[in-house]
Amino acid sequence: MSICWRKSSHSGGANDEHCVEVGRFARAIAVRDSKDPGGGHLIMSAAEFAALVVRAKHERRGDHAR
Template sequence: MQWRKSSFSGGADDQHCVELGRLTPEVGIGVRDSKDPDGGHLALTVGEFAALLTRIKRTTSP
């Protein structure tokens, strides 16, 4: 699987870096800590991933 690092990673505050990977169509999206690539990943359906993004945007907006 090919992992893609978040565009927000690598800045001044590089403590919270994630990578995303496309899993099988049945599973959806994999999310892992880019600083610990061998530590496993969270598997989310496309719907769960969309809900996660919505919640993140809601809680980080001014």
Template sequence: MAVQWRKSTHSSGVNDEHCVELGRLAPGVGERDSKDPDGGHLTLSVAQFAGLIEQVKQHRVP
């Protein structure tokens, strides 16, 4: 199954220095650097990703 990676709608485009892409993976959610798509990715469980989003919303760093 091919992963469909999605870039944030908040990205300012092709030259954005700080942009990640997300993709739905069998074990959860994948996150990768949009400028280096072949450089690997981080895999988070759905619960871990939800926790990350909550921390970002609260501007907390673990």
């Protein structure tokens, strides 16, 4: 199965150490390191991915409430 990967709009240029890509399966979301596309990926449900995004936004703002 071929996945169409999209690079995060928050990933920077060539020297950015924190580059991620997301891909969609029929019923899941995959996340991988764009600097190491052959290194594997995480697969999660759409709900788990949404929770991850919310958590990342809170962490970025410094809101560490769980």
